[in-house]
Amino acid sequence: MEVEGMSGIEKKAAAMAAAEEEEVGRKAAAAGDVGLKELSRKLNDFAKERDWEQYHSPRNLLLAMIAEVGELSELFMWKGEVHKGLADWDDAEKEHLGEELADVLLYLVRLSDICGVDLGDAATRKIVKNAVKYPAPSKEDA
Numbered sequence: 527m528e529v530e531g532m533s534g535i536e537k538k539a540a541a542m543a544a545a546e547e548e549e550v551g552r553k554a555a556a557a558g559d560v561g562l563k564e565l566s567r568k569l570n571d572f573a574k575e576r577d578w579e580q581y582h583s584p585r586n587l588l589l590a591m592i593a594e595v596g597e598l599s600e601l602f603m604w605k606g607e608v609h610k611g612l613a614d615w616d617d618a619e620k621e622h623l624g625e626e627l628a629d630v631l632l633y634l635v636r637l638s639d640i641c642g643v644d645l646g647d648a649a650t651r652k653i654v655k656n657a658v659k660y661p662a663p664s665k666e667d668a
């Protein structure tokens with residue numbers, strides 16, 4: 527990230543580092559393997575570069591996420607039952623769905639970061655807790 531007061535060489539190095547990070551992110555995205563911490567870092571940079579950190583209070587981020595959940599819900603509204611794979615949705619609808627899912631995820635990641643919660647760790651712990659609470663039937667029971 528470029529910072530005021532950097533020399534020309536420092537700016538070039540920062541630009542190269544950013545381009546390299548972007549390439550790593552692109553490859554990870556292509557492999558379907560973008561990490562939550564990477565998303566969190568990108569969101570932090572995005573907010574910093576625009577001086578939007580002042581607006582990113584937990585309450586504001588939560589409300590923004592809920593608004594995005596509303597936008598996501600609109601895509602399913604009045605469609606009746608939607609079947610797995612969305613075979614009857616056109617490409618534009620599927621692209622829009624991806625965008626709204628991303629909006630919800632990004633606000634969730636940002637909210638977690640601002641609240642000091644390690645979302646990946648919390649989610650992993652919750653899966654383990656759920657497995658204890660709802661044990662899978664043993665093969666002998668089946």
Ligand SMILES: [Mg+2]
Binds near residue numbers: 626
């Ligand atoms: Mg949206």
